[in-house]
Each structure stands twice: as structure tokens, then as C-alpha cells.
Amino acid sequence: MVLAQLGGSISRAIQQMSNATIIDEKVLNECLNEITRALLQSDVQFKLVRDMQTNIKKIVNLDDLAAGHNKRKIIQQAIFNELCKMLDPGKPSFTPKKGKTSVVMFVGLQGSGKTTTCTKYAYYHQKKGWKPALVCADTFRAGAFDQLKQNATKAKIPFYGSYMESDPVKIAVEGVERFKKENCDLIIVDTSGRHKQEAALFEEMRQVSEATKPDLVIFVMDSSIGQAAFDQAQAFKQSVAVGAVIVTKMDGHAKGGGALSAVAATKSPVIFIGTGEHMDEFEVFDVKPFVSRLLGMGDWSGFMDKIHEVVPMDQQPELLQKLSEGNFTLRIMYEQFQNILKMGPIGQVFSMLPGFSAELMPKGREKESQAKIKRYMTMMDSMTNEELDSPNPKLMNESRMMRIARGSGRHIREVMEMLEEYKRLAKIWSKMKGLKIPKKGEMSALSRNMNA
Ligand code: GDP
Numbered sequence: 001m002v003l004a005q006l007g008g009s010i011s012r013a014i015q016q017m018s019n020a021t022i023i024d025e026k027v028l029n030e031c032l033n034e035i036t037r038a039l040l041q042s043d044v045q046f047k048l049v050r051d052m053q054t055n056i057k058k059i060v061n062l063d064d065l066a067a068g069h070n071k072r073k074i075i076q077q078a079i080f081n082e083l084c085k086m087l088d089p090g091k092p093s094f095t096p097k098k099g100k101t102s103v104v105m106f107v108g109l110q111g112s113g114k115t116t117t118c119t120k121y122a123y124y125h126q127k128k129g130w131k132p133a134l135v136c137a138d139t140f141r142a143g144a145f146d147q148l149k150q151n152a153t154k155a156k157i158p159f160y161g162s163y164m165e166s167d168p169v170k171i172a173v174e175g176v177e178r179f180k181k182e183n184c185d186l187i188i189v190d191t192s193g194r195h196k197q198e199a200a201l202f203e204e205m206r207q208v209s210e211a212t213k214p215d216l217v218i219f220v221m222d223s224s225i226g227q228a229a230f231d232q233a234q235a236f237k238q239s240v241a242v243g244a245v246i247v248t249k250m251d252g253h254a255k256g257g258g259a260l261s262a263v264a265a266t267k268s269p270v271i272f273i274g275t276g277e278h279m280d281e282f283e284v285f286d287v288k289p290f291v292s293r294l295l296g297m298g299d300w301s302g303f304m305d306k307i308h309e310v311v312p313m314d315q316q317p318e319l320l321q322k323l324s325e326g327n328f329t330l331r332i333m334y335e336q337f338q339n340i341l342k343m344g345p346i347g348q349v350f351s352m353l354p355g356f357s358a359e360l361m362p363k364g365r366e367k368e369s370q371a372k373i374k375r376y377m378t379m380m381d382s383m384t385n386e387e388l389d390s391p392n393p394k395l396m397n398e399s400r401m402m403r404i405a406r407g408s409g410r411h412i413r414e415v416m417e418m419l420e421e422y423k424r425l426a427k428i429w430s431k432m433k434g435l436k437i438p439k440k441g442e443m444s445a446l447s448r449n450m451n452a
Contacts, residue, residue: 006257009038014076023071025062032056035079042257043226044086048264052082080291086260087287089267093244094216096186098130103176103187103212107205107236108220110193113248113274115144117220118190119151120274120282121246125186126157132186135175136161137168137208140192140201148190155279158184168192172208189214202239209240216243218271221262223247229258233265242266248274251281328426331388334380337373375410376418382407393423 013034020027032053039049059078062071096102104121108114115138122132134152136159138144145161152159160175172189179187191208194201209217219233219242236242245266247259250273259270275281322332380388382404387395396419405412 006038006042009041010035010079013038014072014079017075018072023062023075028057028060028062028075031075039257039260043229043261044257045227045230045261045264048086048261052086055082055085083291084287087263087270087291089263089269091267091269093269093271096125096130096215098128099185101180101183101185101187102215103189104216104218105189105191105209105212105214105240106218106220107191107240107242108193109222109232110141112193112220112222114193114220115147115190116151116277117218117246117248117272117274117282118148118188119155119157120279121218121272122152122157122186122188123155123279124272124282126155130186131184132157132188133175133179133182133184134159135172135179135187135189137172137175137189138192139166139168139171140194144190144192151279158182168204169207169211172212176212202235205236206239217241218244218246219262219266219268220246220248221258223249223259223273224252225258227258227261230261230265233262237266237268242268244268244271246270246272246274247285251275327391328422329389329391330380330383330422333422333425334377334388337377375414376421379404379408379410379415379418393419393426 013031016034017023017027017031036049036053039052040046056075056078059081060071060075094102096104106114106118106121118134122134125132134148134157136145136148138148139162145163148161149159158179160171160178162171165171168191172191176187176189189208189212191205192201217240219236221229221233225232233242233245245259245262245268247262247270259273263270269287270285273283273285275283322328387400387404401412401415401419404410405415408415
């Protein structure tokens with residue numbers, strides 16, 4: 001996701017500013033210009049970027065800041081708040097309630113991922129105990145019904161559509177009626193998308209909306225559409241009452257900044273993002289953790305939740321302590337491997353931290369990765385306590401590696417590979433040194449501080 005690059009550029013700009021001995025107008029301007037450049041390169045609309053810059057300058061009036069104020073912190077906070085503001089329209093979207101019938105209509109251009117997203121949205125809620133149903137009111141694209149039917153069948157979600165009927169309004173109304181009778185609590189209506197914004201499409205969308213009276217209209221947008229995002233989102237908003245946005249293909253090479261523009265254009269929040277073609281590659285979108293991650297501040301709330309979820313209670317304080325000391329020994333790696341095998345992919349945990357990636361356990365190759373981890377652990381079983389506890393990688397000379405290879409029945413090449421993996425993780429781990437890690441109860445205090 002190229003948004004990560006945007007985050008990198010912004011945090012570098014903040015870092016450079018922090019390195020300056022005195023923070024004056026010039027240093028602040030340089031930092032803001034750097035951030036502006038990064039946002040524009042990521043396809044965020046020019047006007048939004050300009051407004052953000054003006055707002056930050058208004059908030060951070062260097063002359064007014066009394067001596068003793070931490071200017072760097074105030075500036076960083078202002079940037080954080082402005083980015084959150086860009087992504088947060090200030091009012092939450094309608095949230096369907098379990099057990100009470102809601103109709104949710106999906107709109108978007110053809111190819112945006114609308115049909116796929118309808119099923120992901122249904123599947124997400126189904127897993128949480130809802131009774132969703134899908135209605136295919138896309139009579140324009142040949143094969144749309146088949147696609148929805150196939151996805152719905154796979155996820156065991158009831159669906160409605162027709163090969164014969166060409167009136168989308170009629171199908172939408174029939175489908176919604178049927179599923180209301182069947183007591184489905186989340187009725188999802190997929191409408192047709194076109195290649196471009198045509199008057200006929202908007203008229204049809206308006207009619208389907210009028211006939212089915214959706215509680216929520218979700219605008220689906222491909223994250224790669226770039227600068228066109230603002231206009232496209234606004235055009236949809238002018239025809240139907242868009243109440244939420246889902247941004248798809250965030251896993252690709254899209255710059256992603258268009259998402260920020262879409263929020264501004266529709267004044268509606270992004271509620272989910274699509275991160276792949278599969279049904280479960282779909283994530284709830286939360287502004288604050290997203291922006292903290294973007295700024296390299298790390299998603300502490302997500303990370304802490306994950307630590308509490310995957311690391312056994314009695315090991316948590318110790319792990320956090322080790323994390324803040326920054327010394328990553330082979331024994332810590334071994335213990336973390338045990339946790340992964342027991343409870344789930346480390347990628348999920350580590351991807352929440354600045355600089356971490358899921359290289360150890362690439363998506364879709366979990367089985368392979370597990371086998372690798374087990375292999376590494378067998379080799380580590382042949383290590384001495386000194387080797388496991390030493391933070392010095394130079395200790396592992398050739399004769400030690402040979403002994404470990406022999407002891408575990410593995411090739412020395414594999415031992416070397418395992419040690420490389422260790423070095424890679426240790427390097428990342430060392431970045432955590434000195435970080436103050438909040439305890440579980442302190443999380444809300446932390447977010448309050450960040451948002452104060
Ligand atoms: P529609 O025309 O808007 O209904 O779009 P589709 O749902 O048919 O999706 C178009 C293409 O985008 C399909 O190949 C989908 O598999 C793909 N797609 C949808 N969402 C995502 C996503 O989040 N990530 C990726 N990589 N592909 C996606």
C-alpha cells in the first residue's frame with residue numbers, strides 16, 4: 001500500500017523538524033511544505049491539502065507559544081488532528097442493528113469492486129451473527145447476477161436476482177420484500193455500475209433508492225482512481241444520499257490518498273477497506289489508529305489488543321519489558337514462535353508496529369510459514385543456553401552452526417537462514433528500545449492524550 005510511503009514521508013518531515021535546535025517559522029514551513037508535497041503526491045485533492053496547511057499554521061502560532069511549550073509536540077499533534085479531521089467527517093454513519101431489518105444499498109462505478117464488497121460486507125456481518133441477504137439489482141452488466149450468486153452461495157448467504165427481468169427497480173423491491181418477510185436483518189442491494197458517470201446510471205440509482213428506501217447508501221471506491229476521487233464521489237453524493245464509503249484494493253499499488261478526498265466530497269466516513277480479492281480480506285476502518293500508523297506512531301491500541309489476545313497473560317508483562325529494552329535474543333524469538341504456533345500469525349501483531357511487516361508469514365502461505373517456524377525451532381532446540389540468551393550475534397561462529405546443524409539433522413545452510421531471520425527480527429525489535437508501552441488500562445488515557 002503506497003499510503004505507507006505517504007506515512008513515511010510525513011514522519012520523516014516531522015523527524016527532521018524535531019532534529020532542528022530551534023523551531024522557528026522557517027523550520028515549521030519546511031516541515032509543512034514537505035507534508036504538503038507528500039499528500040499531493042498521494043493524490044489527495046489540492047484544496048484539502050491547502051486547507052490543512054492553513055489550519056495547522058493557525059493552530060501553531062509560534063509567536064504565541066510561551067517559552068517552555070513543547071513546540072514539536074504541539075506541531076505533531078496538530079498534524080495528527082488535521083489528518084484525522086480529513087478522514088473523519090465528524091458524524092458517524094448509520095450503523096445497522098442486529099435483529100432489526102436494515103436495507104443497505106451499494107453504489108459505485110463498474111470495476112470498483114462493488115459486487116465483491118457487497119459479499120464481503122454480508123460475510124463480515126454473518127460471521128458476527130447477523131442474518132444478511134444479497135439482492136442483485138445490477139441488470140446492466142452481463143454476468144453480474146452470476147457473480148453475486150456464486151459469491152453468495154460460497155458464503156451460504158441467501159440471494160435474489162433474475163436473468164430475465166431487466167428492470168432493476170422491480171428486482172430491488174421484490175428482493176427487499178422477500179428478505180424482509182424472511183426476517184433477514186441486513187438486506188444488501190447491489191446496483192449497477194457503469195464505465196463512467198452517466199446520467200442514466202444516476203437516474204437508475206436514484207429510482208432504486210427511492211423504491212427501496214435504504215437506511216444506508218455505501219459508496220464503493222477503488223483506491224487507485226487518484227485525483228478523480230473527489231469529483232467522482234461528489235457526483236454520486238449529489239444523486240443519492242451516500243452515508244458511508246468503502247475503499248477497495250488497498251492491497252495494491254494505489255496511492256490511496258483519493259480515499260481522503262472521497263471522505264471530504266461525501267462528508268461520509270470510510271467504514272471498511274478492501275485488502276484483497278478474498279471474502280475475508282476486509283477490514284473495519286478506524287481513523288485514529290490509521291493515522292497513528294500512517295505517521296509511524298504505531299497503532300498502539302491495535303498492537304496492545306493483539307498482544308493481549310495472542311500472548312498468554314502470565315507472559316505479557318515480561319514480553320513488554322523485553323520489547324522496551326530492545327534486546328532481542330534467540331530465546332525471545334523461540335518463545336514468540338511458540339506463541340505464533342499456538343495462537344496465530346505474528347504478522348498480524350507485528351504489522352501494527354512501525355517498520356514491521358509480515359515477511360515472516362506472508363499472507364496465503366501460512367502453512368509453509370508454520371513448517372518453517374517449526375524447522376527453526378528444531379534447530380534452536382540444539383542450541384546452548386548461552387547461545388539462546390546472548391544478544392551478541394557474533395557468538396554464532398561456524399563451528400557452533402555446524403554443531404547445531406548436526407544436532408538437529410539439518411543443513412548448515414538452514415541454520416544460517418534461521419540466523420538471518422533472527423537478525424532481521426532483532427533489527428526491527430531494536431527500534432522499539434526505550435518506547436514507553438502503555439499497559440492495558442492505560443490505553444484510553446493514551447488516546448485521550450493523543451487527541452487532546
Ligand atoms: P464491480 O464491477 O464494481 O462490481 O467490481 P467487482 O466486484 O466485479 O470487482 C472487480 C475486480 O476487482 C474483481 O477482479 C475483484 O476480485 C477485484 N477486487 C475487488 N475488491 C478488491 C480488493 O480489495 N483488492 C483486490 N486486490 N481486488 C479487489
